[in-house]
Amino acid sequence: MQDKRKSVLITGAGSGIGKAVALRFNAEGYGVCLFDLNEEAVREVAGELNPEPGSICFAGSVTEPETMNKAVSATVETFGGIDCVVTSAGIVSVEPAVDADLDKFRQTLEVNVIGTWLAAQAAGRVMIEQGHGSIIMIGSVYGSGGAPQRTAYCASKGAVHNLVQSLAVEWGPYGVRVNAVAPTGVRTPMVQDLIDRGIYNLTGVQGRTPLGRLAEPEEIAAACFYLAGADAGFTTGHVLPVDGGWLANGYILG
Numbered sequence: 001m002q003d004k005r006k007s008v009l010i011t012g013a014g015s016g017i018g019k020a021v022a023l024r025f026n027a028e029g030y031g032v033c034l035f036d037l038n039e040e041a042v043r044e045v046a047g048e049l050n051p052e053p054g055s056i057c058f059a060g061s062v063t064e065p066e067t068m069n070k071a072v073s074a075t076v077e078t079f080g081g082i083d084c085v086v087t088s089a090g091i092v093s094v095e096p097a098v099d100a101d102l103d104k105f106r107q108t109l110e111v112n113v114i115g116t117w118l119a120a121q122a123a124g125r126v127m128i129e130q131g132h133g134s135i136i137m138i139g140s141v142y143g144s145g146g147a148p149q150r151t152a153y154c155a156s157k158g159a160v161h162n163l164v165q166s167l168a169v170e171w172g173p174y175g176v177r178v179n180a181v182a183p184t185g186v187r188t189p190m191v192q193d194l195i196d197r198g199i200y201n202l203t204g205v206q207g208r209t210p211l212g213r214l215a216e217p218e219e220i221a222a223a224c225f226y227l228a229g230a231d232a233g234f235t236t237g238h239v240l241p242v243d244g245g246w247l248a249n250g251y252i253l254g
C-alpha cells in the first residue's frame with residue numbers, strides 16, 4: 001500500500017460527465033479509479049490524465065457487486081484509502097409509458113438505482129471504517145419532476161435523490177457525507193445520441209433554461225469537486241441542481 005493520498009472512484013468514467021469528473025479530480029491532485037462498462041473508453045481517458053498522482057482502470061458493470069467491491073479494494077490498495085466516489089454511470093430510455101418494454105424499464109432501474117447503490121455501498125463500508133468520505137451521485141432535474149416518455153428514467157433519478165437522503169442520515173454519524181448533483185441537459189454523448197435520434201427537444205430544453213443553453217460536462221464536474229472537499233464539509237443529504245435555473249423557472253421563456 002502506498003502513502004495516503006486523496007482518491008476518487010468514478011463510475012461511468014469513460015464518457016461525458018464521468019470523464020470530465022476524472023479530468024478535474026486528476027488536475028486537482030486526486031488519484032483516480034476509472035470504472036466503466038467500456039474498457040477501451042476508460043483506457044483512453046486514463047491516457048489523457050496527468051501521470052501523477054496516478055490512475056487505475058476497471059472495466060465492468062456497476063450492477064455487479066463483486067466487480068464493484070474489487071474496484072473499491074483496488075482503489076484503497078493503490079491510493080491508501082478512498083476519499084470520494086462519484087456515481088455517473090447511467091442510461092436513459094425514451095418511450096411512451098403504454099408501450100414501455102419491461103426489460104428496458106428494469107435495466108434502467110438496475111443501472112441507475114441498483115448500480116448507484118452498489119457503488120455507494122462498496123465504498124461506504126470502507127469510508128465508515130475510515131471515519132470520513134464523500135459520495136456524490138449524479139441525479140437529474142428529472143428526479144424532482146416528471147417528463148413524458150421517460151417514466152423509467154424519472155423514477156430512477158427520483159430514487160437516486162432519495163438514496164442520497166437515506167444514506168446521508170444513516171452514515172452521517174460516521175463522517176460520511178452523501179450528496180447529488182442534479183443537472184438538466186448536459187452536452188455529452190448521451191444527449192448527442194438522443195439529438196441524433198430525434199428524441200431530444202433541444203430547443204425546448206434551452207427555452208426553459210433561463211441561462212439558455214446546455215451545461216458543459218466540466219460545469220457538473222466543478223460541482224462534484226466542490227461537494228467532495230472541505231468547503232462542503234457540513235453539506236450532506238443535499239441534491240444540488242446545476243441546471244441553469246431550470247427548476248426555478250415556472251415559466252416557458254420565449
Ligand SMILES: NC(=O)c1ccc[n+]([C@@H]2O[C@H](COP(=O)([O-])OP(=O)(O)OC[C@H]3O[C@@H](n4cnc5c(N)ncnc54)[C@H](O)[C@@H]3O)[C@@H](O)[C@H]2O)c1
Binds near residue numbers: 037141
Ligand atoms: N447528459 C445529460 O444531459 C444528463 C442530465 C442529467 C443527468 N445525467 C446523468 O449523468 C450521468 C452521466 O451521463 P452522461 O451524459 O455523461 O452519459 P454518457 O452516456 O456520456 O456516459 C455514461 C457512461 O456510463 C457508462 N455505463 C453505462 N452503463 C454502465 C454500467 N452498467 N456499468 C458501468 N458503466 C456504465 C457508459 O459506458 C458511459 O461511458 C448519468 O447518470 C445520466 O443519467 C445526464
